Amino acid sequence: GQNIDQPTEMTATEGAIVQINCTYQTSGFNGLFWYQQHAGEAPTFLSYNVLDGLEEKGRFSSFLSRSKGYSYLLLKELQMKDSASYLCALTTDSWGKLQFGAGTQVVVTP
Amino acid sequence: GAVVSQHPSRVICKSGTSVKIECRSLDFQATTMFWYRQFPKQSLMLMATSNEGSKATYEQGVEKDKFLINHASLTLSTLTVTSAHPEDSSFYICSAREIGQSAQETQYFGPGTRLLVL
Numbered sequence A: 001g002q003n004i005d006q007p008t009e010m011t012a013t014e015g016a017i018v019q020i021n022c023t024y025q026t027s028g029f030n031g032l033f034w035y036q037q038h039a040g041e042a043p044t045f046l047s048y049n050v051l052d053g054l055e056e057k058g059r060f061s062s063f064l065s066r067s068k069g070y071s072y073l074l075l076k077e078l079q080m081k082d083s084a085s086y087l088c089a090l091t092t093d094s095w096g097k098l099q100f101g102a103g104t105q106v107v108v109t110p
Numbered sequence B: 001g002a003v004v005s006q007h008p009s010r011v012i013c014k015s016g017t018s019v020k021i022e023c024r025s026l027d028f029q030a031t032t033m034f035w036y037r038q039f040p041k042q043s044l045m046l047m048a049t050s051n052e053g054s055k056a057t058y059e060q061g062v063e064k065d066k067f068l069i070n071h072a073s074l075t076l077s078t079l080t081v082t083s084a085h086p087e088d089s090s091f092y093i094c095s096a097r098e099i100g101q102s103a104q105e106t107q108y109f110g111p112g113t114r115l116l117v118l
Helices: none
Strands: A002-005 A009-013 A018-026 A032-037 A044-049 A053-057 A060-065 A070-075 A084-091 A098-100 A104-109 B004-007 B010-013 B019-025 B030-038 B045-051 B067-073 B076-081 B090-098 B113-117
Touching (some): A018 A032, A018 A084, A032 A060, A032 A070, A044 A060, A070 A084, B004 B090, B010 B019, B019 B030, B019 B113
Parallel strands (some): A009 A104
Antiparallel strands (some): A018 A070, A053 A060, A060 A070, A084 A098, B004 B019, B030 B045, B067 B076, B090 B113
């Protein structure tokens, strides 16, 4: 099995930067995803990392270190609409099954 | 492109009845669909992997006789919650991976179905 840890909640002000960390322990690794989920809605895909390093996509960047079992999602120039839960998820098998962390609730304040 | 729909979006039923939830890939074919469940303020928990034309693979602790999954075509998977009880009240979400995509490719999520069992 796997153990995925991320902070429960983070608060930041509009325009600021927030970094959400995700640590994991797993017996197999086939990639790490970040999803955004607004309350009552399905998750939407943000990023995917399978190799070490930084992936940048607009205001969102994701970093992975496989040797450390560590990833982070960086949100820049925060907007009020970024208030949501951010889910770290691992895929460890050839089917692509996702195992999700508990999610980090980001609250953006004016 | 890559739209996944679910029907119904919301259902309220009496305890003991069965509820069927449909998951459709609208503009692509999906050999593999996944069913997740999410309780309030918790993360998504994978229930089962549904493969077209074969039996679903259930995660540990998920009763296959209670949560019946049928993946009859490349665009449709159904989840039937049999003899539903209040503890089955949850947000059920499906996702689909397009045929030909590798396991690492992103999955497309449906909008979810909120089930309330009275």
